[in-house]
Amino acid sequence: GENVEQHPSTLSVQEGDSAVIKCTYSDSASNYFPWYKQELGKGPQLIIDIRSNVGEKKDQRIAVTLNKTAKHFSLHITETQPEDSAVYFCAASMVDSSYKLIFGSGTRLLVRP
Amino acid sequence: EAQVTQNPRYLITVTGKKLTVTCSQNMNHEYMSWYRQDPGLGLRQIYYSMNVEVTDKGDVPEGYKVSRKEKRNFPLILESPSPNQTSLYFCASTSTGSHEQYFGPGTRLTVT
Numbered sequence: 001g002e003n004v005e006q007h008p009s010t011l012s013v014q015e016g017d018s019a020v021i022k023c024t025y026s027d028s029a030s031n032y033f034p035w036y037k038q039e040l041g042k043g044p045q046l047i048i049d050i051r052s053n054v055g056e057k058k059d060q061r062i063a064v065t066l067n068k069t070a071k072h073f074s075l076h077i078t079e080t081q082p083e084d085s086a087v088y089f090c091a092a093s094m095v096d097s098s099y100k101l102i103f104g105s106g107t108r109l110l111v112r113p
Numbered sequence: 114e115a116q117v118t119q120n121p122r123y124l125i126t127v128t129g130k131k132l133t134v135t136c137s138q139n140m141n142h143e144y145m146s147w148y149r150q151d152p153g154l155g156l157r158q159i160y161y162s163m164n165v166e167v168t169d170k171g172d173v174p175e176g177y178k179v180s181r182k183e184k185r186n187f188p189l190i191l192e193s194p195s196p197n198q199t200s201l202y203f204c205a206s207t208s209t210g211s212h213e214q215y216f217g218p219g220t221r222l223t224v225t
């Protein structure tokens with residue numbers, strides 16, 4: 001079955017700097033890759049997603065890149081702000097056959113003011 | 114307001130005492146699922162339901178039961194809880210045609 005690895009497990013950056021979180025997946029049939037943000041005491045919330053027919057997607061300060069050949073995708077946050085501090089999860093799924101998400105282990109991002 | 118609700122939010126119980134965690138969504142979503150979140154392991158799917166009366170096992174179903182008698186509700190049942198079921202539990206729902214999963218606020222369960 002699918003396996004998703006996520007790195008780093010913790011990341012501390014200065015406010016205004018960029019943050020990058022990386023994930024790799026094992027099943028080449030996976031074609032949908034969402035990123036979820038979990039704030040303290042809350043459930044995860046979708047912040048951006050990408051499908052395998054696209055190499056990059058951007059939404060304001062957040063971008064996701066996908067390298068299908070390497071089975072690798074990354075979340076990029078630019079101009080980080082203290083409110084970006086949270087736990088971020090990547091996930092992989094096969095959009096045409098299932099709604100099941102396989103999650104990475106999570107990255108705790110701390111943005112220092 | 115579109116939301117997924119879970120109750121209770123916190124629960125401390127003893128080994129073997131049956132419990133139910135309720136989950137309800139008001140978005141008319143067909144697909145619902147339960148996850149458990151453990152440090153260093155991310156979220157792992159316990160059970161899911163594609164629609165009313167249709168449920169199936171996820172990756173870690175042992176020790177859990179679910180039911181889907183109504184579209185909006187998807188309770189998680191622990192018939193005989195054990196300490197290894199101490200975890201943070203999330204219910205989620207998704208509309209068919211969309212893959213965005215909407216998560217509830219979580220239920221922190223401690224089994225002593």
